[in-house]
Amino acid sequence: MIGAGYWGPNLARNFRASPDWDLSAICDLDEERAQRVADSVGGVPVSTSLDDVLADPSIDAVAIATPARTHHPIVLAALRADKHVIVEKPLADERARGAEMVAEARARGLVLMADHTYCYTPAVLKIRELIADGFLGDILFVDSVRINLGLIQPDVDVFWDLAPHDLSIMDFILPGGLNPDTVAAHGADPLGTGKSCIGYLAMPLPSGAIAHVHVNWLSPTKIRQMVIGGTKRTLVWDDLNPQQRLSVYDRGVDLALQSKDTSTDTRAANISYRLGDTWSPALPEREALAGVAAEFAGAILERREPRTSGESGLRVLSVLEAAAGSMQNGGAPFPIATQLTQR
Ligand SMILES: NC(=O)c1ccc[n+]([C@@H]2O[C@H](COP(=O)([O-])OP(=O)(O)OC[C@H]3O[C@@H](n4cnc5c(N)ncnc54)[C@H](O)[C@@H]3O)[C@@H](O)[C@H]2O)c1
Numbered sequence: 001m002i003g004a005g006y007w008g009p010n011l012a013r014n015f016r017a018s019p020d021w022d023l024s025a026i027c028d029l030d031e032e033r034a035q036r037v038a039d040s041v042g043g044v045p046v047s048t049s050l051d052d053v054l055a056d057p058s059i060d061a062v063a064i065a066t067p068a069r070t071h072h073p074i075v076l077a078a079l080r081a082d083k084h085v086i087v088e089k090p091l092a093d094e095r096a097r098g099a100e101m102v103a104e105a106r107a108r109g110l111v112l113m114a115d116h117t118y119c120y121t122p123a124v125l126k127i128r129e130l131i132a133d134g135f136l137g138d139i140l141f142v143d144s145v146r147i148n149l150g151l152i153q154p155d156v157d158v159f160w161d162l163a164p165h166d167l168s169i170m171d172f173i174l175p176g177g178l179n180p181d182t183v184a185a186h187g188a189d190p191l192g193t194g195k196s197c198i199g200y201l202a203m204p205l206p207s208g209a210i211a212h213v214h215v216n217w218l219s220p221t222k223i224r225q226m227v228i229g230g231t232k233r234t235l236v237w238d239d240l241n242p243q244q245r246l247s248v249y250d251r252g253v254d255l256a257l258q259s260k261d262t263s264t265d266t267r268a269a270n271i272s273y274r275l276g277d278t279w280s281p282a283l284p285e286r287e288a289l290a291g292v293a294a295e296f297a298g299a300i301l302e303r304r305e306p307r308t309s310g311e312s313g314l315r316v317l318s319v320l321e322a323a324a325g326s327m328q329n330g331g332a333p334f335p336i337a338t339q340l341t342q343r
Pocket of ligand 1: 002003004005006007008027028029030033050065066067068070074088089090115116117161
């Protein structure tokens with residue numbers, strides 16, 4: 001385990017509890033932090049030297065939970081020391097760096113997994129299943145809101161800090177993954193922190209559908225909600241409502257075309273509203289990171305891509321980088337690079 005700050009202890013606890021793993025060492029530049037986490041999981045050797053950890057031939061894999069700007073050098077060093085790697089979101093702080101990490105892992109036949117934690121929650125697994133089974137019909141829109149009083153990060157803006165969650169979820173649940181051609185982004189920094197603290201992303205999806213993400217570090221109310229509208233049903237995921245995280249609405253708009261108006265060469269739409277039942281699927285209570293630890297082991301042992309691969313991390317970075325391009329162009333839609341990101 002490399003990085004024992006805010007998030008690292010959660011990974012350490014789950015790797016320690018996993019039947020698939022022996023937790024060999026906790027490494028942090030801050031020895032006291034590493035020791036505190038080591039003590040909390042029942043005693044594990046600590047180190048302040050990444051080089052020492054990577055030189056240990058008994059270590060097969062590393063989990064990296066250090067700040068985003070350090071992911072690229074630490075991941076490359078770990079891969080070059082022949083370790084499989086799981087790294088926190090965002091995969092890297094630049095798309096080109098992420099692409100280099102993915103290429104390095106591929107060339108060496110090592111697993112590079114992104115910790116897209118939400119993709120292992122019972123709610124997101126259920127959403128993916130419902131969409132794949134055609135329960136919602138064709139997707140018309142996805143609207144994701146993730147707002148809170150958040151920590152203003154030293155190295156990344158609100159897009160790179162929070163939107164990887166929404167984008168990785170969309171990549172996981174949408175049939176064919178998240179592969180929009182363009183993204184339009186608006187960011188705001190009303191406190192003058194030097195980076196966007198409020199952000200909006202809009203991405204056209206196939207067949208005229210649209211995905212929207214709203215992330216915000218300055219909101220006193222916490223909202224974590226995703227609405228997924230389909231031709232058959234609409235699903236609302238409220239992650240802060242454990243009694244009813246998912247609600248499926250058998251409601252929507254039906255559009256029947258009337259006869260063609262030959263004088264204007266247009267068709268008038270006949271709109272009707274379906275007002276059916278609302279249903280809430282039962283979900284198991286399971287910690288997502290236990291699934292993350294199991295998937296990382298499974299990918300290594302079965303020599304396969306993990307469910308949230310380095311490539312999926314790269315697709316997220318492609319959107320984030322294009323979003324920065326859009327903001328430099330006044331919010332105009334900006335093309336998303338697709339090289340090395342197709343499924
Ligand atoms: N998956 C999630 O839901 C989730 C939640 C929170 C944070 N994160 C991600 O986890 C990562 C870490 O975030 P955090 O909030 O825990 O940061 P943090 O600043 O609290 O902790 C980072 C730790 O890494 C250590 N560190 C830095 N460089 C190091 C190096 N070269 N070798 C060893 N240790 C080093 C620091 O000393 C610090 O203790 C970020 O990428 C963040 O986006 C993910």
